[in-house]
Structure formats: C-alpha cells, structure tokens
Amino acid sequence: MIIPTLRRPELVLRAVNSVLQQTMQDFEILVIIDGKDDASEKSLGTITDPRLKVTMNPQSQGPAQARNIGGSQARGTWSTFLDDDDEWLPNKLEEQVRVARELGGDRILLAAQFIDSGPAFERILPLRDPDPGEDMSEYLFCRKGPLRVQGLVQTSTYFVSTRLLQEFPLKAGLTPHEDYDWLMRVSKRCDRPFTVVPGPLSIYHNEQITNREGAGGNFDFHWDYAHRNRELFTPSAFSFYLSVFCTPSAVKSTDKWKRLRMVLRGIWQGKPSLTCMTTFLGFAFFSLETRRKLRNTFQAFAGSKKPA
CATH class of the missing domain: 3.90.550.10 (Spore Coat Polysaccharide Biosynthesis Protein SpsA; Chain A)
Incomplete structure (x- = not known):
C-alpha cells in the first residue's frame, strides 16, 4: 500500500x-x-x-x-x-x-x-x-x-x-x-x-x-478542465460537473451573473436533467448556510448524527 x-x-x-x-x-x-x-x-x-x-x-x-x-x-x-x-x-x-x-x-x-x-x-x-x-x-x-x-x-x-x-x-x-x-x-x-x-x-x-464545499479550486480551473477533458464525461456527467463545480465559484466571482450565464449555456451543451438544473439553482441562489442546514437535516434524518 x-x-x-x-x-x-x-x-x-x-x-x-x-x-x-x-x-x-x-x-x-x-x-x-x-x-x-x-x-x-x-x-x-x-x-x-x-x-x-x-x-x-x-x-x-x-x-x-x-x-x-x-x-x-x-x-x-x-x-x-x-x-x-x-x-x-x-x-x-x-x-x-x-x-x-x-x-x-x-x-x-x-x-x-x-x-x-x-x-x-x-x-x-x-x-x-x-x-x-x-x-x-x-x-x-x-x-x-x-x-x-x-x-x-x-x-x-x-x-x-x-x-x-x-x-x-x-x-x-x-x-x-x-x-x-x-x-x-x-x-x-x-x-x-x-x-x-x-x-x-x-x-x-x-x-x-x-465547511466542505463541493467545488474547491477556482472557476477558470473547473471550466477549463471540463472542456479540455470532455471525452472523459458522458453528456449528463458534463452538465452535472458544471453545475456542482463551476456554479459555486461563479457565485463568488466579481462578474457573477456573466459567469452564471456561461455555466448555464455550458450545462445545456451536455444533457441536463431536472435534478441537474435544480442543483444549479440551489448553488446559484441559496446561501452556503442554507445549504448546510438542509444537508444537516438530511444527515440527522438518515440517522447519521452522533449520539450525545
């Protein structure tokens, strides 16, 4: 090993x-x-x-x-x-x-x-x-x-x-x-x-x-990686990748709306599902704090919370 x-x-x-x-x-x-x-x-x-x-x-x-x-x-x-x-x-x-x-x-x-x-x-x-x-x-x-x-x-x-x-x-x-x-x-x-x-x-x-955020890295890295290595992704995976990795960093950028439009156009170049689009909207319009609360609620519901 x-x-x-x-x-x-x-x-x-x-x-x-x-x-x-x-x-x-x-x-x-x-x-x-x-x-x-x-x-x-x-x-x-x-x-x-x-x-x-x-x-x-x-x-x-x-x-x-x-x-x-x-x-x-x-x-x-x-x-x-x-x-x-x-x-x-x-x-x-x-x-x-x-x-x-x-x-x-x-x-x-x-x-x-x-x-x-x-x-x-x-x-x-x-x-x-x-x-x-x-x-x-x-x-x-x-x-x-x-x-x-x-x-x-x-x-x-x-x-x-x-x-x-x-x-x-x-x-x-x-x-x-x-x-x-x-x-x-x-x-x-x-x-x-x-x-x-x-x-x-x-x-x-x-x-x-x-504090874990699905993306990490920066917008340009994620965007360039997906397009340079398009052959590694199925159309559905390409759309999801842009939703999950590019959207959070686009929201943090100074030209937020321009980059979100880029992400949306890129998503439609793949094969977006309804779940993919709701994922994009969640990252684009809900704060990290709100997403944390939703995630923690799911974890507690799934019985993952540590006992006191």
Missing part, C-alpha cells in the same frame, strides 16, 4: 499502524515523504517491521506524483492507497482481495464503503453503488433519486491492479481533481466493472465536514 505524507508525523504513524493490524498480513507499506520532513522520518523510524519502506522526496512533488513513485516501487499484484490522516479497518485488505479474486482479470479497480467521521456526524458512504454499466463520470458527478445521491470514491479505499497503476499513473498538477481524473481514465481500461465493496473498510477523518 502507498501512503503519501508530509509534516504529519503522528497521523502517518496512526495510518501505518492501522495497516499493520490487518487480518491479511502479506503486504508491503510504501510511505512517500513528499519533501524534507525530519519529524515524520523520525516517527516512522520507530517502526521496525521490515515490510515498511520509507522514501523521502528531496522536494515536494504533490500527492499524485508521490503515489506514482509508490506505484513504481510496488512489487505485489495489488496496490492500495491510504491517506496519512485516515485509517483502515482490520479487514480492509482481506475483503478487497477476496472480491478482486472473485472478479478475476489483470486490470481491476475497486473501492469500498467507508466511515465518514466528522465533529458532529458519523455516516457510512457512499450511499449508492454504481449502476450496471454506469460510466465512472456519471457515478462521480450525477445526482440520482429523490435524495439526489451521487457516488463517492474516497482515496483511502482505492484497490487497483499494480499493473494498471504502473501503466496509467496519476496526472500531477490537477489539484483538486487528480483523483477524479485518474478514476475516469483508468476505469475505461479495466477488465471488469468498477466495484464498491459493501460495508465500511476504512475511516475518513473529516475534520471540516461543516
């Missing part, structure tokens, strides 16, 4: 220890320290297990390139990712290896449900599996059903054939879309359909759940 880290000596130690506690013990741990970080190097030096290999980049190259370095070093059939501030549950590897073997093939991509643990809520995500034959872009971006549920693939649940990771490394410099971009590209090269293993297998320590 591959763990990129930088200046989080206590957290990365927790992450590594969660791997060492796996029910399946046939693995190697590749920690890539992405830049000079004596504290993390010292912290990891307290672990004497020979399966741990630590590489320090002289200069930071970003998480995507750190994962690529780990992928180039990997010797096993399977590669997995773990963020340095997350944890695996003990049966994570065993369950995903079992599913991968049942599926068969040389190019496999799996994820899993996970525990999204924040200060006020704890819930199991994603809330839905991929539909049969569903394109990765639609799973990631299209909101479906009365509760407008979309798919979610959290980095610490990735499980992929090492061969596939080495043939198709992540593209660096696409923050915050390095993971989305890789998932959409690599899923098209798999021998079997993308699968989400049921039951939580990791813990995502989401310390900013109340």
